[in-house]
Amino acid sequence: MRGRVSTRAVVLGGLAVALVLAGVVSRFASSEPDGLTKVSEDHGFAGAGKQHDGLVAYGGMSGLVGAVVVLAIVAVAVHLLRRRRATEDSEPEREPESV
Amino acid sequence: MHVPDGFLDAPTSVATGVVAAVGIGIALRGARRELDDRTAPLAGLVATFVFATQMLNFPVASGTSGHLLGGALAAVLVGPSTGLLCMAVVFLVQCLLFADGGITALGTNISLMGIVTVVVGWAVFRGAQAVLPKRVSMVAPAAAAAALVSVPVASMVFVALYAAGGTVDIPLGQLTTAMVGVHTLIGIGEAAITFLAVGSIVAVRPDLVYGARRVLAARTLQIRESVR
Numbered sequence: 001m002r003g004r005v006s007t008r009a010v011v012l013g014g015l016a017v018a019l020v021l022a023g024v025v026s027r028f029a030s031s032e033p034d035g036l037t038k039v040s041e042d043h044g045f046a047g048a049g050k051q052h053d054g055l056v057a058y059g060g061m062s063g064l065v066g067a068v069v070v071l072a073i074v075a076v077a078v079h080l081l082r083r084r085r086a087t088e089d090s091e092p093e094r095e096p097e098s099v
Numbered sequence: 100m101h102v103p104d105g106f107l108d109a110p111t112s113v114a115t116g117v118v119a120a121v122g123i124g125i126a127l128r129g130a131r132r133e134l135d136d137r138t139a140p141l142a143g144l145v146a147t148f149v150f151a152t153q154m155l156n157f158p159v160a161s162g163t164s165g166h167l168l169g170g171a172l173a174a175v176l177v178g179p180s181t182g183l184l185c186m187a188v189v190f191l192v193q194c195l196l197f198a199d200g201g202i203t204a205l206g207t208n209i210s211l212m213g214i215v216t217v218v219v220g221w222a223v224f225r226g227a228q229a230v231l232p233k234r235v236s237m238v239a240p241a242a243a244a245a246a247l248v249s250v251p252v253a254s255m256v257f258v259a260l261y262a263a264g265g266t267v268d269i270p271l272g273q274l275t276t277a278m279v280g281v282h283t284l285i286g287i288g289e290a291a292i293t294f295l296a297v298g299s300i301v302a303v304r305p306d307l308v309y310g311a312r313r314v315l316a317a318r319t320l321q322i323r324e325s326v327r
Contacts, residue, residue: 005303007140014144014300022151030156030164035281036100036257038163043274045267049103054198063154066192067147073188074146078139078181081131 015071022063100168100253100282101193102208104201111264116206122214123187129180137307138177141300145173146185148296153189157288165285168253170216171224171245172293175238175310176300179221186213207260215256216249223248224310235318238311239298246293250286254278 033041040046056062107115134142149169156164169189173182190208193199200208227241258275297308305311 007137007304007307010300010304010307011140011144015147018144018148018151021148022154026151026154029154029166030158032156032158032162032164034100034156035159035163035165035254035278035285036102039274039277039281040106043269043277045106045265045269048105048266050105050201051103052198052202054194054196056196062197063151066196067150069196070150070188070192071143071147073192074143074185077184077188078134078142081127082134082139084131 019064019067022067023061026063100208100212100257101200102204102211102257104203105266106201107204107207107260108264108266109203111260112203112207115210115260118214119187119206119209122183122210126180126183126187130178130184133178133181133309138181138309141307142177142181142185145176145182146188149173149185150189150192152292153193159284159288160281163281165281165288167289167292168212168216168250169289170213170218170253171220171242171249171289172296174217174221175224175242175245175293175297176308178309179217181309182221183213183217186217211253211256211260215253219252220245220249228310228313233314233317235301235305235311235314238301238305238308238314239294242297242310243290243294247286247290250289251279251282254282 032038037046040049056065149167149172152167152169154166156166159165170182170186173185176182177185187209190200190205190213194202194205194208222245224241224245227244228237231237231241255275255278258271258278261274262271297310301308301311305315
């Protein structure tokens, strides 16, 4: 196919966008309460909410850390799910992807 | 719409926990069918993009912000089962690492912002595809429509959960109006982001987009027939 962008380029380009959003653009996000938080404040049930301690505090590099952790978990899960599928189907010929 | 600990009582939280567990179980089976050489590379990207974009709160009304939920986006890009797994990982990491969403509310958040937006988003997307012309250019608009509807529906499901097990007694009519009102506005932002994200990938590699497959298959058949 003419000038087809490779799967690798799409994924790496998309990840670059996501990491810039998490690491840089997120600093300019609105700090106003979100929809549910605001409604809970206006309607008198915000006080029922309890905050627990996270392992990492939001801010600084935390967006990047979280994004990388999410990516790692999903990559491992996809690998395991596909390996199981391959053993169960035991199909010898799989269409090779022309990347 | 991240629900903290304490908004919903224990029985409701346990019930949504069961719903989330069953949903993830079904998604694990379904994802093995969806994950082929095209969807598998995209799954990590979708989860990372949803996580990143959920940090980007945009202003919606006076003193209120909203962010992408992402269920419709994930379902269209990688399929509803894989999409739900991506969403569940995002909520797990947000809850454990960043205390965004309560620990006892993790099942609620996966059900509300994961299962509801994925299922509603996928249903609206398929409905829109049935009505709209069978063209690749219609995939992003159909995804945007799915995103637009998914957010207020999720807010209605929150109200239903609150009606069942809210810890503070408040008038439910006012809660419904407030929740659906603000989340309809957030839904417009959700639709815009979903349109851009799905549209970008459809523009370069429509074959990688799970929701575009039927249209692409139909197109190939038409070309073959006209060649004959």
